[in-house]
Amino acid sequence: MSEPLNRRSRLITQGIERSPNRAMLRAVGFTDADFDKPIVGVANGHSTMNPCNAGIQPLADRAVAALREAGAMPQTFGVPTVTDGISMGTEGMKYSLVSREVIADSIETAVSSQCMDGVLAIGGCDKNMPGAMIAMLRMNVPAIFCYAGTIKPGCWKGQALTIVSSFEAVGAFQAGKMSKEDFEGIEKNACPTTGACGGMYTANTMSSSFEALGMSLLGSSQMACPDPEKADSVAESARVLVEAIRRDLKPRDIVTRKAIENAIALIMATGGSTNAVLHYLAIAHAAQVPFAIDDIEAIRRRVPVLCDLKPSGKYVATDFHRAGGVPQVLKMLLKAGLIHGDALTITGQTLAEALANVPDTPRADQDVIRPFDRPLYSQGHLAILKGNLAPEGAVAKITGLKNPAITGPARVFNSEDECMAAIMADKIKPGDVLVIRYEGPKGGPGMREMLAPTSAIIGKGLGESVGLITDGRFSGGTWGMVVGHVAPEAFVGGPIALVEDGDSITIDAHRQLIQLNVDDAELARRRAAWKPPAPRYTRGVLAKFARLVSSASKGAVTD
Numbered sequence: 001m002s003e004p005l006n007r008r009s010r011l012i013t014q015g016i017e018r019s020p021n022r023a024m025l026r027a028v029g030f031t032d033a034d035f036d037k038p039i040v041g042v043a044n045g046h047s048t049m050n051p052c053n054a055g056i057q058p059l060a061d062r063a064v065a066a067l068r069e070a071g072a073m074p075q076t077f078g079v080p081t082v083t084d085g086i087s088m089g090t091e092g093m094k095y096s097l098v099s100r101e102v103i104a105d106s107i108e109t110a111v112s113s114q115c116m117d118g119v120l121a122i123g124g125c126d127k128n129m130p131g132a133m134i135a136m137l138r139m140n141v142p143a144i145f146c147y148a149g150t151i152k153p154g155c156w157k158g159q160a161l162t163i164v165s166s167f168e169a170v171g172a173f174q175a176g177k178m179s180k181e182d183f184e185g186i187e188k189n190a191c192p193t194t195g196a197c198g199g200m201y202t203a204n205t206m207s208s209s210f211e212a213l214g215m216s217l218l219g220s221s222q223m224a225c226p227d228p229e230k231a232d233s234v235a236e237s238a239r240v241l242v243e244a245i246r247r248d249l250k251p252r253d254i255v256t257r258k259a260i261e262n263a264i265a266l267i268m269a270t271g272g273s274t275n276a277v278l279h280y281l282a283i284a285h286a287a288q289v290p291f292a293i294d295d296i297e298a299i300r301r302r303v304p305v306l307c308d309l310k311p312s313g314k315y316v317a318t319d320f321h322r323a324g325g326v327p328q329v330l331k332m333l334l335k336a337g338l339i340h341g342d343a344l345t346i347t348g349q350t351l352a353e354a355l356a357n358v359p360d361t362p363r364a365d366q367d368v369i370r371p372f373d374r375p376l377y378s379q380g381h382l383a384i385l386k387g388n389l390a391p392e393g394a395v396a397k398i399t400g401l402k403n404p405a406i407t408g409p410a411r412v413f414n415s416e417d418e419c420m421a422a423i424m425a426d427k428i429k430p431g432d433v434l435v436i437r438y439e440g441p442k443g444g445p446g447m448r449e450m451l452a453p454t455s456a457i458i459g460k461g462l463g464e465s466v467g468l469i470t471d472g473r474f475s476g477g478t479w480g481m482v483v484g485h486v487a488p489e490a491f492v493g494g495p496i497a498l499v500e501d502g503d504s505i506t507i508d509a510h511r512q513l514i515q516l517n518v519d520d521a522e523l524a525r526r527r528a529a530w531k532p533p534a535p536r537y538t539r540g541v542l543a544k545f546a547r548l549v550s551s552a553s554k555g556a557v558t559d
């Protein structure tokens with residue numbers, strides 16, 4: 001007799017003493033026969049706060065129906081989100097990374113409090129993906145992730161638009177390089193549908209990497225949110241999840257070291273967001289898989305950038321999907337021996353088995369996905385930089401830079417807001433190295449993304465001549481000579497706290513170096529004089545996060 005599928009939920013549905021529990025479940029539609037079925041949580045990220053999550057309710061409805069058809073009892077609960085693109089450049093962005101932990105804690109709390117037998121999570125904006133994955137790996141009950149889908153590109157005067165077009169328009173318009181008509185036209189046309197930011201920014205980076213990780217169905221992540229195929233893939237995910245519960249196939253059976261290496265390889269090949277480094281350190285921590293920031297370099301060296309995708313490339317996620325998307329890239333990496341084909345996926349197949357029917361080479365009629373003999377870059381773009389400014393490491397995109405090395409005078413700012421004001425007041429000159437500090441996980445707190453200043457720099461035409469380093473983060477839409485996640489952060493006395501205006505700083509992408517050119521005796525003097533600042537928040541979720549959070553070089557985790 002096979003094991004019952006309600007391995008966990010039977011703790012609250014079976015036996016005399018569980019009569020009150022059943023009484024309450026009857027109130028939400030359970031009948032006698034239902035108490036023997038697996039209870040599956042639908043972590044519903046629906047929200048009208050943003051386009052990324054505003055299309056999720058119909059997907060959650062499809063998941064509920066498909067779970068019932070597959071013999072499970074679905075129970076829906078809400079999961080909060082923040083919106084990076086709307087909070088960007090404000091104090092509210094401090095809640096972005098914090099929300100990854102809030103989402104993880106919310107899903108873990110709901111699923112574990114009622115001993116659910118599995119969970120299907122549906123998310124949209126950036127932190128929804130890593131937050132859900134961290135919860136799944138902490139709980140280790142059968143789980144699958146469904147991405148709400150990418151937004152479709154906007155269009156203005158024949159130009160494909162994403163939200164980053166609007167961010168970059170700010171600097172250009174303010175510098176008098178763009179007409180009011182174009183500035184307003186871009187704003188009004190950048191986001192035409194529901195779905196998450198349409199380049200290979202953080203949401204599409206994390207969602208597509210979950211296909212490589214084995215925790216989302218192949219081909220599902222880059223579908224556009226409004227398209228019927230997206231809802232169909234959620235229904236299929238529900239069926240696959242019930243089968244995984246039958247097999248007792250759990251997230252930590254799937255998210256092994258090999259799976260994480262496969263995900264990082266996919267991210268390198270597609271030119272994904274720097275945030276993936278932070279999130280995969282946190283995902284490995286939740287999976288209890290040994291994986292350190294220095295492990296990323298070996299993958300970067302062997303995997304080329306094959307996809308010509310925004311922010312630094314030409315195409316958007318819907319182009320990528322049409323060109324074969326993640327499965328096509330994974331099949332190419334598999335054939336080249338750059339990923340582990342024996343890694344398991346949520347379907348119970350190995351990755352190689354799941355890719356069996358995918359063509360070995362990309363279609364010749366498009367150049368969204370390039371063949372190996374014509375990569376955009378021969379090595380990956382996400383590099384870990386070290387030096388006396390970042391002894392624990394820092395993260396940068398090092399491809400596509402006209403000037404891969406810069407040495408210049410430091411312009412020091414103790415917040416993103418101070419730096420943004422200087423950029424918009426045209427106080428920044430070519431050759432400057434901007435230092436934005438006290439924006440780290442503890443110091444910000446919350447490690448804000450700096451898309452506003454980096455876009456303003458691009459918009460003002462300084463993208464190739466100004467460097468920027470921060471203990472904060474960057475958006476997936478950022479490119480240029482920018483280095484984030486500098487660790488240790490200023491708030492805990494990291495070397496970035498000792499920089500003074502005018503100091504010489506070197507950022508060298510090819511040597512993967514970030515160096516403060518000040519002698520050790522002077523640095524020792526400055527360190528002796530440095531005093532830790534008072535925390536910016538003493539109450540509420542930001543204060544709790546600041547007290548708990550680890551270094552960015554460990555994933556900025558809180559447990």
Ligand SMILES: CC(C)(O)[C@@H](O)C(=O)O
Nearest residue numbers: 084085197201202475476
């Ligand atoms: C607003 C963006 C582009 O979505 C950003 O938040 C990212 O991290 O990619």
Ligand SMILES: [Mg+2]
Nearest residue numbers: 084126202475
């Ligand atoms: Mg973001």
